Amino acid sequence: MKPILEVCHLTKHFEGLVAVDDVSFELAEGEILGLIGPNGAGKTTLVSLISGTLEPSDGKVLFQGTRIGHLPAFRRARLGIGRTFQLMKPFPGLDVLDNVAIAALFGTGGGQRRLGRAREEAAYWLEFVDLGHRARYRADDLGGPDRKRLELAKALAMKPRLLLLDEVMAGLNHAEIDEVVAIIKKVRSRGITILVIEHVMKAIQSLSDRLLVLHHGQRIAEGPPDGVLNDPQVIEAYLGRRHA
Amino acid sequence: MRPLGWAASTAVLAVLASVPWIASPTLIQFGITTLLLATVAQAWNIVGGYAGYASFGNSVFYGLGSYGTAIAMVQLNLPFGVGLALGAALAMLFALLLGLPVLRLRGHYFAIATLALALAMTGIVSNLEIAGRNTGLVLPLLKGDALFYELALGLLALVTLTVIWISRSRFGFGLIAIREDEDAAAVMGVNTTLFKAAAFTLAGFFTALAGGIHAYWITFIDPVSAFDITLNVKMIIMAIFGGAGSVLGPLVGALLLASISEVLTTEVSTAASLFYGLVIVVAVVFMPRGLVNVVRHFKRLGWRYFSENLRSHRL
Numbered sequence: 001m002k003p004i005l006e007v008c009h010l011t012k013h014f015e016g017l018v019a020v021d022d023v024s025f026e027l028a029e030g031e032i033l034g035l036i037g038p039n040g041a042g043k044t045t046l047v048s049l050i051s052g053t054l055e056p057s058d059g060k061v062l063f064q065g066t067r068i069g070h071l072p073a074f075r076r077a078r079l080g081i082g083r084t085f086q087l088m089k090p091f092p093g094l095d096v097l098d099n100v101a102i103a104a105l106f107g108t109g110g111g112q113r114r115l116g117r118a119r120e121e122a123a124y125w126l127e128f129v130d131l132g133h134r135a136r137y138r139a140d141d142l143g144g145p146d147r148k149r150l151e152l153a154k155a156l157a158m159k160p161r162l163l164l165l166d167e168v169m170a171g172l173n174h175a176e177i178d179e180v181v182a183i184i185k186k187v188r189s190r191g192i193t194i195l196v197i198e199h200v201m202k203a204i205q206s207l208s209d210r211l212l213v214l215h216h217g218q219r220i221a222e223g224p225p226d227g228v229l230n231d232p233q234v235i236e237a238y239l240g241r242r243h244a
Numbered sequence: 245m246r247p248l249g250w251a252a253s254t255a256v257l258a259v260l261a262s263v264p265w266i267a268s269p270t271l272i273q274f275g276i277t278t279l280l281l282a283t284v285a286q287a288w289n290i291v292g293g294y295a296g297y298a299s300f301g302n303s304v305f306y307g308l309g310s311y312g313t314a315i316a317m318v319q320l321n322l323p324f325g326v327g328l329a330l331g332a333a334l335a336m337l338f339a340l341l342l343g344l345p346v347l348r349l350r351g352h353y354f355a356i357a358t359l360a361l362a363l364a365m366t367g368i369v370s371n372l373e374i375a376g377r378n379t380g381l382v383l384p385l386l387k388g389d390a391l392f393y394e395l396a397l398g399l400l401a402l403v404t405l406t407v408i409w410i411s412r413s414r415f416g417f418g419l420i421a422i423r424e425d426e427d428a429a430a431v432m433g434v435n436t437t438l439f440k441a442a443a444f445t446l447a448g449f450f451t452a453l454a455g456g457i458h459a460y461w462i463t464f465i466d467p468v469s470a471f472d473i474t475l476n477v478k479m480i481i482m483a484i485f486g487g488a489g490s491v492l493g494p495l496v497g498a499l500l501l502a503s504i505s506e507v508l509t510t511e512v513s514t515a516a517s518l519f520y521g522l523v524i525v526v527a528v529v530f531m532p533r534g535l536v537n538v539v540r541h542f543k544r545l546g547w548r549y550f551s552e553n554l555r556s557h558r559l
Contacts (some may be wrong), residue, residue, distance in 0.1 A: 077430070
């Protein structure tokens with residue numbers, strides 16, 4: 001299948017530190033790619049380079065065949081790239097519904113022009129992530145798990161073609177993780193391509209078609225989940241040499 | 245706003261418009277000053293309240309509006325209307341040209357940079373021949389406080405309608421997103437640079453018109469008073485006192501603070517500014533989100549509203 005996202009030799013350094021080091025991969029339309037690696041491996045940096053909150057030092061990013069590495073974040077959002085933030089960024093002064101409505105007002109293709117329609121769409125996405133009952137809460141009054149759902153609803157309301165999920169399951173209990181996994185599967189069934197960063201191995205294993213492993217900014221393994229998780233290099237990266 | 249809201253607003257506007265026919269000259273003059281202050285506070289609200297960029301450069305817009313009008317009328321013998329348009333155009337150009345670089349700065353840095361612009365303008369204008377250097381310009385005298393009152397009221401209505409539109413439009417939600425979290429806004433697809441510049445320019449437009457009306461009304465301007473930074477401080481205090489980022493906040497704030505200031509200066513002239521300062525400190529401590537927010541939440545929380553605010557300051 002034609003790739004929706006192509007990342008070629010992407011590199012990012014901050015001063016002396018190389019956060020992402022010559023990483024290349026492709027993402028097929030409709031695929032779920034799991035991005036894993038130990039803390040500090042450069043996963044979030046990679047997502048920021050794709051979504052446009054950071055500019056690459058070197059390399060290319062192609063979305064649907066066009067180079068986007070130089071585009072500002074808002075243009076990439078309009079092309080159809082949506083993301084969540086690991087450190088969640090709800091708009092604290094607004095209620096939950098309007099938080100999602102803003103995403104619907106902008107997002108892919110410039111979004112919905114009318115506030116009324118945007119709020120209707122926002123209500124729909126809140127139901128989709130099971131947060132409808134909190135629509136009138138202030139965003140900063142939500143608890144951790146609900147904030148994760150809100151973050152997800154905001155990204156979905158942008159109607160992205162490519163969704164970048166940065167640790168949407170961190171801090172959730174087993175039941176909550178199962179719910180989020182079910183939501184992500186529902187999203188995929190609509191044809192949205194997903195790149196998901198996650199530390200919860202069981203969840204990412206069941207979700208992903210493929211895994212990409214980063215370590216010290218470099219790609220150390222890529223392939224089907226079962227194979228990758230048994231790769232000695234991957235085990236070593238996570239657990240240290242003597243376990244390998 | 246619901247039909248009832250529109251009806252009430254129209255009624256208030258009609259009462260306000262009739263003031264020049266029933267009130268004393270002193271009250272009309274107080275009215276003009278207050279309406280112009282409310283206008284500039286409401287204009288500041290667009291960039292400071294909605295977009296969250298605490299501008300100290302809005303007094304520059306005011307000065308440019310004053311000087312644009314004065315130069316057109318005195319030096320070029322053009323009518324007042326053309327002068328207003330020239331002042332507004334100058335301010336919008338200034339907002340766009342300097343806004344684009346300065347609006348890249350965030351938080352305190354933006355405030356400091358705009359403050360520096362305001363100070364620089366006094367120096368620049370003091371050295372311009374066409375602006376009358378540091379002696380300023382004397383405009384033709386027009387006796388007609390009623391006219392200035394109605395003009396100021398019309399302008400306030402216009403800026404308030406604009407803010408009502410902002411509060412429920414895609415543009416306004418984009419500004420709110422920028423205020424709440426600029427990076428998150430950009431990732432959602434908000435063209436932050438364009439939106440901020442538009443907000444700044446819009447504020448410049450209305451503030452300059454207020455400056456132009458004021459210049460013609462008082463018939464004399466000089467660099468120090470036209471670009472007076474305390475005006476900028478006033479608009480910020482009024483907007484925040486009433487509630488920045490709301491439609492009614494700056495209006496309520498301007499009316500109340502202008503009235504309090506007026507009463508204090510006539511009753512206890514010597515200690516007036518002391519009391520004025522005290523009112524503001526108390527307001528910021530007990531109602532940091534403004535008066536409009538108090539009215540909205542007092543019913544539910546009662547006196548706890550104030551004690552919770554006090555506690556959240558960790559004083």
